[in-house]
Amino acid sequence: MDATSPDKIIVEGFQHFFETADGPVQATGLIDLKIPAAEFVTLVGPSGCGKTTLLKAIAGFITPTRGRIVCDGKTVTGPGRDRGVVFQELAILPWRTVRRNIGHGLEIAGVPKAERERTVARLVALTGLKGFEDRYPHELSGGMRQRVAVARTWAADPDIILMDEPFAAVDAMTRLTLQEELASLTFSTRKTVFFITHSVDEAVFLADRVLVMSKRPGRIKASIEVPRRKAGGRDWESFTTDPEMQAICEQVLRLVRDERMDGAARPGETPDPLKEAS
Amino acid sequence: MSDAKPVRTDTLTWKLLPALPFVALIAGWSIYWLIARPPVGTLPPAWAVTEALWQLAADGELLQNTLASLGRLLLGTTVGVVTGVVGGFLVGLNRRAADFLNPLVVFFNAISGIVWLPLMIGWLGIGTALVVFLIWNTVFFLVFQNTVLGVRLVPPVLEQSVETLGGSRLHIILNVTLPGALPYILSGIRSGLGFGWRALIAAELVGATVGLGQMIFRAAEFHRADIIIAGCLVIGLLGVLMDRYLLAPIEKHTIERWGLVTPSRGI
Ligand SMILES: Nc1ncnc2c1ncn2[C@@H]1O[C@H](COP(=O)(O)OP(=O)(O)OP(=O)(O)O)[C@@H](O)[C@H]1O
Numbered sequence: 317m318d319a320t321s322p323d324k325i326i327v328e329g330f331q332h333f334f335e336t337a338d339g340p341v342q343a344t345g346l347i348d349l350k351i352p353a354a355e356f357v358t359l360v361g362p363s364g365c366g367k368t369t370l371l372k373a374i375a376g377f378i379t380p381t382r383g384r385i386v387c388d389g390k391t392v393t394g395p396g397r398d399r400g401v402v403f404q405e406l407a408i409l410p411w412r413t414v415r416r417n418i419g420h421g422l423e424i425a426g427v428p429k430a431e432r433e434r435t436v437a438r439l440v441a442l443t444g445l446k447g448f449e450d451r452y453p454h455e456l457s458g459g460m461r462q463r464v465a466v467a468r469t470w471a472a473d474p475d476i477i478l479m480d481e482p483f484a485a486v487d488a489m490t491r492l493t494l495q496e497e498l499a500s501l502t503f504s505t506r507k508t509v510f511f512i513t514h515s516v517d518e519a520v521f522l523a524d525r526v527l528v529m530s531k532r533p534g535r536i537k538a539s540i541e542v543p544r545r546k547a548g549g550r551d552w553e554s555f556t557t558d559p560e561m562q563a564i565c566e567q568v569l570r571l572v573r574d575e576r577m578d579g580a581a582r583p584g585e586t587p588d589p590l591k592e593a594s
Numbered sequence: 595m596s597d598a599k600p601v602r603t604d605t606l607t608w609k610l611l612p613a614l615p616f617v618a619l620i621a622g623w624s625i626y627w628l629i630a631r632p633p634v635g636t637l638p639p640a641w642a643v644t645e646a647l648w649q650l651a652a653d654g655e656l657l658q659n660t661l662a663s664l665g666r667l668l669l670g671t672t673v674g675v676v677t678g679v680v681g682g683f684l685v686g687l688n689r690r691a692a693d694f695l696n697p698l699v700v701f702f703n704a705i706s707g708i709v710w711l712p713l714m715i716g717w718l719g720i721g722t723a724l725v726v727f728l729i730w731n732t733v734f735f736l737v738f739q740n741t742v743l744g745v746r747l748v749p750p751v752l753e754q755s756v757e758t759l760g761g762s763r764l765h766i767i768l769n770v771t772l773p774g775a776l777p778y779i780l781s782g783i784r785s786g787l788g789f790g791w792r793a794l795i796a797a798e799l800v801g802a803t804v805g806l807g808q809m810i811f812r813a814a815e816f817h818r819a820d821i822i823i824a825g826c827l828v829i830g831l832l833g834v835l836m837d838r839y840l841l842a843p844i845e846k847h848t849i850e851r852w853g854l855v856t857p858s859r860g861i
């Protein structure tokens with residue numbers, strides 16, 4: 317692997333099977349993917365097609381059955397602080413206040429308290445959590461908890477941000493703000509982002525490139541470039557009135573709707589992986 | 595939290611209500627005694643027990659025995675909790691340690707308790723070591739098994755999320771696994787303390803010269819049922835006090851504060 321490659325994340329011949337009591341379950345089809353540094357990639361696809369599986373493999377929590385993942389020229393063998401993750405399920409610590417959850421990554425990195433507090437204050441304001449800094453997660457609403465999770469990942473300032481439907485539980489108004497902030501923040505800091513969502517609008521709004529997955533076992537069936545974001549990121553007003561953007565949304569929507577929903581995996585109906593790969 | 599609690603639970607009536615069954619018990623006992631007049635050596639009246647209690651307290655015997663028992667209980671429980679939590683973490687976190695240690699734990703759990711006494715008298719002699727061993731032997735298994743369960747029930751995603759923040763294994767164990775397992779650990783300690791009392795009194799019957807168990811044992815030789823019941827009262831009362839002023843506050847400031855359990859109504 318060439319370390320000077322412009323690709324921040326490379327997924328090579330990836331395929332994953334889960335071992336279950338009833339035998340292996342194929343979670344994803346064959347996936348090859350390259351994400352250049354500073355690109356914002358969003359991923360849409362039917363439920364159960366393997367989106368989370370792919371994200372967790374990039375994060376280092378799943379060892380691929382086949383193929384490999386390369387980040388920054390190094391094969392991924394486990395999680396690391398270069399890859400921040402906002403999980404699909406809620407993953408903030410119930411025994412830490414909002415403040416201490418958001419500052420957790422900085423605390424681990426040994427950032428002095430004063431500086432930590434500054435970063436936390438900035439993110440608290442950004443995610444609309446002002447006044448709740450000293451509350452425990454069980455005292456917050458579901459959407460607020462999810463915002464804490466997002467803020468915690470942003471505060472740790474990783475190079476790569478992996479987000480699994482981070483705004484699903486956030487109210488519509490806050491979601492718009494968070495999306496705009498995410499777009500401009502990641503653009504100005506040149507973050508590489510891999511973002512899973514079920515919302516086509518969100519996928520197109522945020523992305524440099526939208527990936528559409530087929531139903532389980534999912535492959536990447538389409539990759540749609542979205543014209544470069546302008547320096548200040550995007551805002552929803554201009555997005556909804558831009559015919560070019562709306563055309564892309566329609567295109568993605570059509571691709572997604574072609575994929576019939578096919579809930580959970582059924583063991584025992586695993587296709588021959590060799591045939592699948594050819 | 596506090597604003598969600600119904601106001602009623604804070605009123606004096608509700609605070610005193612739990613005493614009602616005790617009052618009923620004493621009343622029933624007194625009435626029965628007045629009607630049936632059993633021999634005092636078998637069942638003394640409540641006022642005789644009160645008098646015995648007063649006398650024991652007055653000549654300092656009660657304090658001496660209580661302190662001796664409490665000291666052993668705390669020592670045995672502390673050793674039991676520490677070894678139980680450490681062992682529980684080892685087994686809960688490590689498949690291999692679990693495979694290796696589990697049969698051993700199940701084996702010795704089956705022969706726990708008073709079964710050890712004849713052997714241990716020979717090995718440890720009669721004294722504090724023997725009593726502390728018997729308490730440890732009770733507390734350890736309860737704390738151990740609860741800790742293993744608690745460690746296994748911490749959602750992996752919590753540990754994973756801190757891994758992505760760069761947290762080391764030790765950091766995660768201390769900051770995620772330990773607080774996450776705390777409800778179970780505390781539950782183990784609570785049962786451990788309860789059964790620890792039982793082990794303590796049983797052990798003191800043979801393994802000590804002072805202590806509440808010893809006091810009761812000696813009273814039995816002289817058919818002093820009033821002292822026996824007085825001893826039971828003190829033991830039960832200490833159990834309630836320890837739960838209320840030792841365990842409950844810890845729970846209130848940790849697992850209840852974090853919303854891991856709903857606040858208990860207290861006793
Ligand atoms: N730990 C597991 N053991 C067995 N099967 C699993 C496991 N995790 C996921 N699967 C299966 O693998 C498939 C892909 O799961 P994955 O979570 O990646 O889907 P997803 O695309 O993220 O779905 P959603 O949009 O609903 O979150 C699913 O069919 C699921 O049933």
Ligand SMILES: [Mg+2]
Nearest residue numbers: 367368404480
């Ligand atoms: Mg998912």
